[in-house]
Amino acid sequence: MRAIFPFNDSWLYAPQVLASDVADSAFEVVTLPHSNKRFPYHNFDDREYQFISTYRKRFVLPEARQGRRVFVDFDGVMLAATVSINGHAFPEHRGGFTPFSLDITDYLREGENLLSVSVDSRERADIPPFGHTVDYLVFGGIYRDVRLRYVDPVYIERAYATPLDVLSKSLRLRLTAHLVNTQAQEVTVSLAAMFDVDENNSVGDSVDVAIPAHGKAEVSIELDDLSDGGAHPQPALWTLDDPRLYTATFSLDWGDATDAYDRVQVRFGFRHAQFKDDGFYLNGQRLQLRGLNRHQTFPYIGAAAPARLQRRDADIVKYELGCNIVRTSHYPQSPHFLNRCDEIGLLVFEEIPGWQHIGDADWKALSLRDVRAMIERDYNHPAIIMWGVRINESWDDHDFYEQTNALARQLDPTRPTGGVRFFQGSEFLEDVYTLNDFSNDIQEPQVTPHLVTEFNGHMFPTKTWDNEERRVEHARRHARIQARAASSGGVSGAIGWCAFDYNTHEEFGAGDRICYHGVMDIWRLPKFAAFFYESQQDAAQRVVLRVASNWRLGDVSEGLIEPVYVFSNCEEVVAYVGGRKKGTFRPAHDLFPGLPHPPFRLHGLDALLAHPYGDLRVVGLIGGQEVAEQIISAPQPPKQLILRADDDALLADGADMTRVAFLVADAYGNPLPYAVKVVTLTLDGPQGAELIGDNPFPLVGGQAALYLRAGHTSGVAVVRAQADRLPPAEIRVRIG
Numbered sequence: 001m002r003a004i005f006p007f008n009d010s011w012l013y014a015p016q017v018l019a020s021d022v023a024d025s026a027f028e029v030v031t032l033p034h035s036n037k038r039f040p041y042h043n044f045d046d047r048e049y050q051f052i053s054t055y056r057k058r059f060v061l062p063e064a065r066q067g068r069r070v071f072v073d074f075d076g077v078m079l080a081a082t083v084s085i086n087g088h089a090f091p092e093h094r095g096g097f098t099p100f101s102l103d104i105t106d107y108l109r110e111g112e113n114l115l116s117v118s119v120d121s122r123e124r125a126d127i128p129p130f131g132h133t134v135d136y137l138v139f140g141g142i143y144r145d146v147r148l149r150y151v152d153p154v155y156i157e158r159a160y161a162t163p164l165d166v167l168s169k170s171l172r173l174r175l176t177a178h179l180v181n182t183q184a185q186e187v188t189v190s191l192a193a194m195f196d197v198d199e200n201n202s203v204g205d206s207v208d209v210a211i212p213a214h215g216k217a218e219v220s221i222e223l224d225d226l227s228d229g230g231a232h233p234q235p236a237l238w239t240l241d242d243p244r245l246y247t248a249t250f251s252l253d254w255g256d257a258t259d260a261y262d263r264v265q266v267r268f269g270f271r272h273a274q275f276k277d278d279g280f281y282l283n284g285q286r287l288q289l290r291g292l293n294r295h296q297t298f299p300y301i302g303a304a305a306p307a308r309l310q311r312r313d314a315d316i317v318k319y320e321l322g323c324n325i326v327r328t329s330h331y332p333q334s335p336h337f338l339n340r341c342d343e344i345g346l347l348v349f350e351e352i353p354g355w356q357h358i359g360d361a362d363w364k365a366l367s368l369r370d371v372r373a374m375i376e377r378d379y380n381h382p383a384i385i386m387w388g389v390r391i392n393e394s395w396d397d398h399d400f401y402e403q404t405n406a407l408a409r410q411l412d413p414t415r416p417t418g419g420v421r422f423f424q425g426s427e428f429l430e431d432v433y434t435l436n437d438f439s440n441d442i443q444e445p446q447v448t449p450h451l452v453t454e455f456n457g458h459m460f461p462t463k464t465w466d467n468e469e470r471r472v473e474h475a476r477r478h479a480r481i482q483a484r485a486a487s488s489g490g491v492s493g494a495i496g497w498c499a500f501d502y503n504t505h506e507e508f509g510a511g512d513r514i515c516y517h518g519v520m521d522i523w524r525l526p527k528f529a530a531f532f533y534e535s536q537q538d539a540a541q542r543v544v545l546r547v548a549s550n551w552r553l554g555d556v557s558e559g560l561i562e563p564v565y566v567f568s569n570c571e572e573v574v575a576y577v578g579g580r581k582k583g584t585f586r587p588a589h590d591l592f593p594g595l596p597h598p599p600f601r602l603h604g605l606d607a608l609l610a611h612p613y614g615d616l617r618v619v620g621l622i623g624g625q626e627v628a629e630q631i632i633s634a635p636q637p638p639k640q641l642i643l644r645a646d647d648d649a650l651l652a653d654g655a656d657m658t659r660v661a662f663l664v665a666d667a668y669g670n671p672l673p674y675a676v677k678v679v680t681l682t683l684d685g686p687q688g689a690e691l692i693g694d695n696p697f698p699l700v701g702g703q704a705a706l707y708l709r710a711g712h713t714s715g716v717a718v719v720r721a722q723a724d725r726l727p728p729a730e731i732r733v734r735i736g
């Protein structure tokens, strides 16, 4: 019987190479996910995380092995790991973005075992994405989850659920298991596979299969007649509004012993995704893809974000940014992030690690390994609609990309390949022509199917505290290009660069080691451009009304603040200044054709520089009803310090975290981008809980955040914030 144990707790960590005879007292106790170093949010050097560190874990097997094999499963170690168990070293695993598993059975001892991991976080030229400059940081450490897994000597290595002919009368489900026999003799096993259509109906079948000694077998069971009219209800489709997920169960029986079996469950969805020459179709309906690129890094903690923050990012992209697709630029991302994309209905374009540079034959072999590892890990996610099998923005390499494409198609014939290029005319070996288009427009597709995978980015970096005209123009560029993509025939969609500001190398960014390319800042707090994306979602999902202005006439050229842009999915908006109605406005369909919710442009507000003017109030209407409102105060000093946690409860697992954001705001809660203040946070809380981040925080831009991390002790964490001349703020988060 299979057993899986979380293995994130009670690791020992030392930021240097330490031999096995060095006492544990030289180490610090840590919980995974772990970053080999903490950082300020900017102005640090990547060389600070580029070193070899040592992790150790002493453990007694959590339960008797009883003939089973024992594996350690690493979800991700950055960048290379040499694992040893009781002195036996495994070959180095190279590459930080895909998982690896080691069979430690033969080296286990009665009583205490010592697992140690030497983690090489130097940016080694032999490992993708490195070898040349790279516009992102990877950070270091055992930064994803680790598990201990027991399996029987005959076990299921991987299992896949493949819905087939989803939109036709012959809807089927193929359930495939990859089986392993670790024994010295051939074995015949019975594999059963089934899934629950609903509470009362299960569909399944079983087959016998012989697995050679020390060998493997792949077996598929096809469940037919799943369409309407069969013996049970038809499974529901996975859609963006109602992303229905199903669980397939694979059970393996072998030998005579009735308790000798393996059981694996996978989650999947029934959906049909297709890129055609005239665009992308989900479940047979044309869907204009509108998305943003996401890097997996966070301020202070690098890439070592726990499940909650990973899942929250998916929620942010879907609900706060109104996107229907995200690109995991430029590598496979956390399973927690992808799981959440499945659960909420957010499409994903996932790609292999890389950035412009292709290395030697050995490097390419690792890249091919990454193609395989990515697809094997993520095959069952209905959210994923395409595999990226090129190194982002590399030059053509015919033989290499023939191979990456062939491998992806062999491993997954159900999904198209893409491969992100930065010039028209690059050789088309993939199924979808995925192009980064930095023309500040949408170039006519020369090849279809066609998807724009980046635009804007370095062409117009924008900070939260830039002047208003730049912040508005940043938003307008995103709106205009999304409108162009939506109204040019043959463009499946556009994925902008990018969702969040991110830490980067010295060759890129603003010189403080941040690329300010996000529509949100590095803490995932919005710039005006975020409001554009947020407003594109259906009002049934979330009513949005955001004014892209701070309503300070003296802050714009010549005091001419109009037009004031409002991003909203309301049908019309009404503007008031100082309590007086100034006009009713409709979305600017003429200027932004093709968008579900074009921006509103407010004119005639009668506000003049050097004359007194009142608060701006904008009201949104749907069906004649007032459904949203925003008020921005006329110029006034900051009125409040707002403190906000994303969650009111955390797990006491030593790793869980929530974002604690603080804003210096006007009387109505609008952050004031030029309020420069020192904000000090204090924590009163259960043992082990801590605030992570720069503290006191020299705030610019009116908004920033720290993270509250739980320890292993339950209780209530009280976080307080204070800043000169503002009333203090306080929030509470339960840990337990």
Ligand code: GAL
Binding pocket: 135, 329, 330, 392, 393, 422, 436, 454, 456, 457, 458, 459, 497, 517
């Ligand atoms: C692209 C690249 C991205 C990012 C972006 C900045 O060329 O693919 O990773 O560097 O430029 O605009």
